[in-house]
Amino acid sequence: MIRAVASLLLAMLALPALAQDSMPPAPYAYNQLDDPRLEAEASALMQTLRCLKCQSQSIADSDAPMAGDMRHQVRSRILAGESPDAIRRWLVARYGDYVSYEPEVSSTTWPLFAIPVLVILIVAGVLLRRLGKRRNDAGEAA
Amino acid sequence: MIAEIGLAALWLAAALAVLQMVSGAFALRANEGEVNPLAIYARPAAVVQAFLAVLAFAMLLWAFAITDLSLKLVATNSHSMKPLLYKLTGTWGNHEGSMLLWVGVLALSGGLLAAFEKRLPERTMGATLSVQGFVALGFYAFLLLSSNPFERLPVPAGEGSGLNPLLQDIGLAIHPPTLYAGYVGLSVAFSLAMGALLTREVNPAFARVMRPWVLGAWVLLTLGITAGSYWAYYELGWGGWWFWDPVENASLMPWLAATALMHSVSVLAARDALRTWTIMLGVLAFSMSMLGTFLVRSGVLTSVHAFAVDPERGAFILGLLGLYIGGAFAIFALRAGAVAEGKRFAVASREGALVFNNVMLSAILAIVLLGTLYPLLTEAFDVRVSVGPPYFNPASAIFAVPMLLVMAVGPLLRWKSDTPRRLQFELALIAALVIGVIGLVSVFGEFPLLPLLGLGLAAALAVAAFLPLRGRKLSRVPVATWGMVIAHFGVAVSLFGMACEGAFSQERLAAVAPGGTEQIGDFTVTLESVTPVAGPNWTAIEARLAISDKGGEPVILNPQARSFWSPPQSTSESALLTRWDGQLYAVIGNQAADGRWQIRVWWKPFVTFIWYGGLLIGLGGVLAIAGRVRVDVKRRQASAKGDQRRADLEALGQASPVPAE
Numbered sequence: 001m002i003r004a005v006a007s008l009l010l011a012m013l014a015l016p017a018l019a020q021d022s023m024p025p026a027p028y029a030y031n032q033l034d035d036p037r038l039e040a041e042a043s044a045l046m047q048t049l050r051c052l053k054c055q056s057q058s059i060a061d062s063d064a065p066m067a068g069d070m071r072h073q074v075r076s077r078i079l080a081g082e083s084p085d086a087i088r089r090w091l092v093a094r095y096g097d098y099v100s101y102e103p104e105v106s107s108t109t110w111p112l113f114a115i116p117v118l119v120i121l122i123v124a125g126v127l128l129r130r131l132g133k134r135r136n137d138a139g140e141a142a
Numbered sequence: 143m144i145a146e147i148g149l150a151a152l153w154l155a156a157a158l159a160v161l162q163m164v165s166g167a168f169a170l171r172a173n174e175g176e177v178n179p180l181a182i183y184a185r186p187a188a189v190v191q192a193f194l195a196v197l198a199f200a201m202l203l204w205a206f207a208i209t210d211l212s213l214k215l216v217a218t219n220s221h222s223m224k225p226l227l228y229k230l231t232g233t234w235g236n237h238e239g240s241m242l243l244w245v246g247v248l249a250l251s252g253g254l255l256a257a258f259e260k261r262l263p264e265r266t267m268g269a270t271l272s273v274q275g276f277v278a279l280g281f282y283a284f285l286l287l288s289s290n291p292f293e294r295l296p297v298p299a300g301e302g303s304g305l306n307p308l309l310q311d312i313g314l315a316i317h318p319p320t321l322y323a324g325y326v327g328l329s330v331a332f333s334l335a336m337g338a339l340l341t342r343e344v345n346p347a348f349a350r351v352m353r354p355w356v357l358g359a360w361v362l363l364t365l366g367i368t369a370g371s372y373w374a375y376y377e378l379g380w381g382g383w384w385f386w387d388p389v390e391n392a393s394l395m396p397w398l399a400a401t402a403l404m405h406s407v408s409v410l411a412a413r414d415a416l417r418t419w420t421i422m423l424g425v426l427a428f429s430m431s432m433l434g435t436f437l438v439r440s441g442v443l444t445s446v447h448a449f450a451v452d453p454e455r456g457a458f459i460l461g462l463l464g465l466y467i468g469g470a471f472a473i474f475a476l477r478a479g480a481v482a483e484g485k486r487f488a489v490a491s492r493e494g495a496l497v498f499n500n501v502m503l504s505a506i507l508a509i510v511l512l513g514t515l516y517p518l519l520t521e522a523f524d525v526r527v528s529v530g531p532p533y534f535n536p537a538s539a540i541f542a543v544p545m546l547l548v549m550a551v552g553p554l555l556r557w558k559s560d561t562p563r564r565l566q567f568e569l570a571l572i573a574a575l576v577i578g579v580i581g582l583v584s585v586f587g588e589f590p591l592l593p594l595l596g597l598g599l600a601a602a603l604a605v606a607a608f609l610p611l612r613g614r615k616l617s618r619v620p621v622a623t624w625g626m627v628i629a630h631f632g633v634a635v636s637l638f639g640m641a642c643e644g645a646f647s648q649e650r651l652a653a654v655a656p657g658g659t660e661q662i663g664d665f666t667v668t669l670e671s672v673t674p675v676a677g678p679n680w681t682a683i684e685a686r687l688a689i690s691d692k693g694g695e696p697v698i699l700n701p702q703a704r705s706f707w708s709p710p711q712s713t714s715e716s717a718l719l720t721r722w723d724g725q726l727y728a729v730i731g732n733q734a735a736d737g738r739w740q741i742r743v744w745w746k747p748f749v750t751f752i753w754y755g756g757l758l759i760g761l762g763g764v765l766a767i768a769g770r771v772r773v774d775v776k777r778r779q780a781s782a783k784g785d786q787r788r789a790d791l792e793a794l795g796q797a798s799p800v801p802a803e
Contacts, residue, residue, distance in 0.1 A: 030731065030740050032651045043649065048532045056387040058530070061380030063714070063731065101530025108525045112516055116537050119508045123501050123541070130497055131489045 026072030033075055042075045045084040048101045049074070049091060058101065145213055145292040148201030152242075152292075155194040155249060156282035162187035162252075162275030169268020170340065177264060184271040185256040191278070192253025199233075199246035202291055206233045209302060215239060215291050217299035221708050223679050224305065231315040232305045237439060237455070238291035240318060244435070245281045247319075247326040251355075252278060255330055261351055263343060270337030277329055280462045288458050304708035307680065313373030321366030321393055325431035327359025328400060332470070335424030339473060344421060344481045349411035350774075352424070354767055356407050359427075360400040361763035367393050368756030379714030381727050381744045383643070383752055386534040391514040392434035395507055399427035402503040405496050413557055415484040415493050419500070422478075425470045430507070432463045442518055488559035495552030502545035509537045535592055546599045547572075549633070550606035553626060568609055575602040589645040596641030603634035621769030629762025636755025642724075642748035653738040663745040665726060666690045670698075672730070672739055680706045682715070685730040685739065689719055701730045701741075725749050 033039040046060035051067040059067040059074075070091070077087050091099050103109045162184050169181035205213050206229050209222045219236040220229055234240040252274045259267065285291065331352055338348045370393060375383045384390060403423040410420045436442075440456030487493040513529040520527050550572050554565055562569065580598040583589065607630040611619060650662040654669045661667070670686040682704040688696035699717035706713070719726040724747035731740030 030651055030653065032649075048530060050528045050530070056385060056389075057380070058385075061378075061382060096526065098526035098528050101528045102532035103527055103529055108520060109527055112512065112527075112529065112533065115512050116509055116540070119505050120540070123505045126501055127498060130501075131494055 026069050028072040028075035028079075029068030030071075031075075033079055038078050039075075041084055042078040045078070045087060046071055046074055049088070050099050050101055052095060052099060144201050144205050144210065145294060148198040148205075149290070149292040151194040151198040151201070152245075152282065152286060155191045155198065155245075156279060156286060158187045158191040158194065159249075159275045159279040159282055162191065163272050163279060166268040166270070166272025166275060169265050169272070172265060172268075178268075181264070181268050184268055184275070188249075188256035188271055188274070189253045192249045195246045195249035199242050202239060202242055203230060203233050205292075206230060206239075211300070211302055212294055212298035214293045214295050217295060217302050219302065219305055221302040221304040221679065223708070224310070225678055227312075227315065228305065228310045232309075234318050234322075235305050235309045238285070238289045240322070241281070241285055241289055241439065242291045243319060244322050244326060245278065245285055247323050248278050248281060248329055251326055251330050252333075255333075255355075259351060261347065262337075263341070266337045266341045266343045266348065268337075269340045270333045273336040274330065274333040277333065277466060280465065284455075284458050284462065288455050301708075304679070304706070306709065307704065307706040307711050307713050308377060310679075310706075311373065311377050313369060313377060317366055317369040317373055320362050320369060324359045324362035324364075324366055324400075325396060325434065327355055327362060328396060328427045328431045330355045331359065331403065331424050332428030335421045336470060336473060339421050339477045339481065342477070342480055344410075344417045346411050346414050349407050349420065350770075352420075353404075353407050353411055354770060356400060356404045356424075356427075357763055357767045357770075360397070360404050361760050361767070363393070363397045363400055364756060364763060365760045367397055368753050368760070371756070372753050375749075376716050376718060376727075377713075379716050379729050381716070381729075381746070383640075383749070386510075386513065386529075386531050388514050388518075389438055391510050392437040395510055395514075396427055396430040396434055398503050398507040398510070399423060399430045402500040402507075403427045406500055409493055409496055410484070413485055413487070413493060415487055416497070417481050417484040418478050419497070421474065421481065423500070423504075425467070425474055426504075426507075429463075429467045429470070432459075432466060433511075436460060436463050437514070485558075487557070490555065490562055491559050492552060492555045492557050495548050495555055498548050499545050499552065502541045502548075505541040506538045506545075509541070510534065513537070539592055539595070543595060543599065546603060546633075546637070547576075549630065550599075550603050553610045553630070554606075568606070571609075572602045572606050575605055583645075593641040593644035596637050596644070600634045600638035600641060603637065604631060607631035607634055621772060622766045623769075625762045625765030625767075625769060627762070628765060629759045632755045632758025632760075632762055634755070635751050635758055636753075639748050639751030639753075639755060643746050643752065646747045647749075648745045650743045651740075653734050653740050655736075655738045658738070660741070660743065662726075662743050664692045665743075665745065666693070667728070667741070667743055668696070669739060669741060672733075675702070677704070679708060680704045683730065685728075685741065687717070687728055687741070687743075689726060689728075691721075699726070699728050701728045703730050703732075720750060723747060 033042060043060060047058050049059045049070065051057045051059045051062035051064055051070075053064045053066045054062045057067075059070045073091075074087055077090075078084070088100055088102070092104075097103065097106065097108065103112050105113050165181055165183035165187060168178045169184065172178035172181060202215075205216055206220055207226065209216060209220055209229060211217045211222075215236065215238050219239070220232050224232070232239075234243045252271070255274070256271055262270070334348070334352045334355065338344045338352075367390075370390070371383045374385075374390075375381065403420065403426075406416050406420045406423050409416045436456070436459045440459050442456055513534050517527050517529055551565065551569065554568055576598040578598075579601040580594055583594060583597055607627055610623065610627060648663050650660055650667075652660045654660060656669055656671050659666055659668045666689070668688040668690070670688050672683055672685050675682050675684045682702040684700050684702045687699045687701065689699055690696040697719055699719055701717040702715040704713050704715055705711075714729050714731075717728045719728075724745060727744040727746060729742045731742060733739050
């Protein structure tokens with residue numbers, strides 16, 4: 001009896017450990033695609049998708065099970081012939097903008113694109129003011 | 143007792159900061175050439191304060207060394223079983239300790255400034271010390287009121303809860319103190335800029351006083367970022383060296399501002415131009431280090447580095463940030479008009495190139511700032527967006543590429559005014575190298591645009607860095623010029639490493655049974671065995687990988703998957719095989735149900751050049767400081783000798799008057 005309880009307890013202890021140590025069921029989580037071109041495509045895409053369970057990690061860099069599932073999704077969809085952009089859109093539709101490290105122009109992200117343009121304009125303005133004027137001065141002096 | 147000494151020292155230091163601030167301010171009320179009787183306390187106050195703040199930090203260090211578990215900080219962040227080295231580094235591996243380190247370095251640099259800087263006019267010095275005291279006071283208040291490192295527990299803990307294992311690494315021993323010292327060195331530059339602005343003394347003499355502080359801070363930031371990048375690379379186990387993570391950006395932004403400031407202050411010292419520009423960059427650089435501290439310390443980013451999650455503290459630092467930066471910009475706005483523009487120069491001149499690049503650096507800074515703060519801003523409105531490498535890389539490249547091109551040419555230009563026609567050969571050479579290398583690499587395969595540009599620019603920069611030495615007698619080139627050459631060459635080396643890593647990295651993921659073999663690049667990787675091992679505060683499984691290069695003698699690598707028990711956390715310890723032309727990076731993962739082990743191996747060509755470049759840049763900065771200090775000491779010795787001779791002559795003259803010839 002005691003032995004049975006002990007073995008049951010041991011089994012219960014072992015189960016979560018096993019679950020943790022064994023690979024997730026998604027085969028492409030930790031396996032590369034055979035075609036190096038497709039794998040490069042998948043890997044480039046995975047580098048730019050956020051692991052939602054981690055802090056500042058892409059799914060390519062994370063050991064979290066969810067990242068593994070997402071890698072499997074990305075690789076199997078790439079293998080099925082989907083384009084990286086379509087996969088990104090599908091993931092964004094599912095998880096929101098947060099999943100993609102590559103912000104797209106949208107109602108919430110437009111300042112990310114408008115401000116750099118503004119910065120370029122300011123830079124051009126500052127340079128013209130500071131350097132352009134100088135040329136005139138030099139011209140007048142000469 | 144130790145903790146009480148530390149706490150008392152902190153309170154006394156805070157009181158002295160008040161004295162320094164008030165006494166320094168009285169210097170402003172003195173008339174030209176006179177000394178206000180109340181202004182003489184600022185210097186001694188700064189020196190004693192430095193001693194007390196360092197004493198407080200030493201006391202905390204001691205408490206960590208002996209694992210004094212009656213201290214709350216030690217009990218929550220240390221463990222008696224930890225190796226001594228990590229007990230010591232654990233002192234600053236937490237919020238309170240790192241803020242105490244920050245304050246200690248701040249007080250120390252203020253003390254050094256007060257003790258050794260005799261070149262500035264007393265009024266400017268008084269104003270500078272006053273500002274420095276004001277800054278220090280804010281941080282003392284922060285420590286004493288909201289994050290007291292010396293808090294006792296009512297009942298001493300039985301055992302400490304340990305330090306985040308990711309931080310139990312030699313990288314942590316170097317990285318944060320270096321960065322902090324850099325941040326704080328910028329505070330001295332800020333105080334000096336404020337002092338000069340308040341007393342209208344923005345001139346080359348002031349720039350020469352400010353320059354070593356800026357250079358020193360910049361060198362420390364450079365080395366801190368380099369160390370941090372390498373630490374992230376090998377310790378976090380994902381083989382990346384930069385991810386534009388907010389914490390990384392928090393250290394990059396002050397560096398960008400300091401880089402611009404360093405060049406600007408050199409122009410001010412050499413040519414008396416760019417006066418307001420230098421002051422503004424001084425304020426900006428310190429603002430960025432305050433912002434960096436705020437981002438990392440307040441817990442607004444929850445990331446590996448952000449240990450503290452406590453909004454009260456965040457609000458406190460934000461308040462300090464607003465006070466100092468708002469105050470500084472207010473003074474700047476009021477006084478900038480009174481500071482003359484300085485000497486003029488043409489577009490095609492060394493000053494022109496430096497202005498261009500300072501504007502580019504500021505623009506990159508703006509992009510990084512935007513990308514870092516924007517997600518935080520939207521998060522406040524419950525909209526979560528991610529900004530990562532696909533945004534930062536191209537957006538910063540828009541400004542970085544022209545900057546690097548101008549950087550290749552700038553040092554070749556003459557001061558004040560030059561004609562591009564004089565540099566026909568050099569310009570042609572640089573253009574040929576950029577285009578040639580890009581063309582050549584494109585022949586071998588299809589690579590992303592940015593690494594390709596990086597390779598071309600790196601080649602051109604590497605050659606251009608040495609062009610200023612052309613036609614000069616090498617033994618007579620000043621040390622500071624060598625510093626510039628080496629630092630610019632370091633940028634090329636680093637850029638080359640980044641571009642190679644981006645363009646040519648290879649990755650191999652595989653589930654391997656012991657005895658199995660995988661191929662990556664020229665290397666054959668054989669998994670010989672997987673065994674359990676144990677360390678002082680962890681257990682691990684360790685793989686034995688035999689790596690053979692083109693069938694040569696195998697080298698053994700031992701990547702580990704470690705499990706720490708206090709606090710319970712697992713880390714992946716990568717194993718690296720370093721060759722001159724790159725690194726093989728191996729990590730062991732989980733075991734599959736069928737008994738095979740997951741291994742992940744990268745071949746990263748020339749990746750080490752990234753950090754070699756960082757070290758070269760730092761070395762260049764050190765040489766620049768050494769060169770300036772040497773010239774300065776020589777000048778002082780010469781003038782001292784002159785004084786001595788005059789005094790001797792006078793003494794002789796009094797003893798036996800020499801008849802006039």
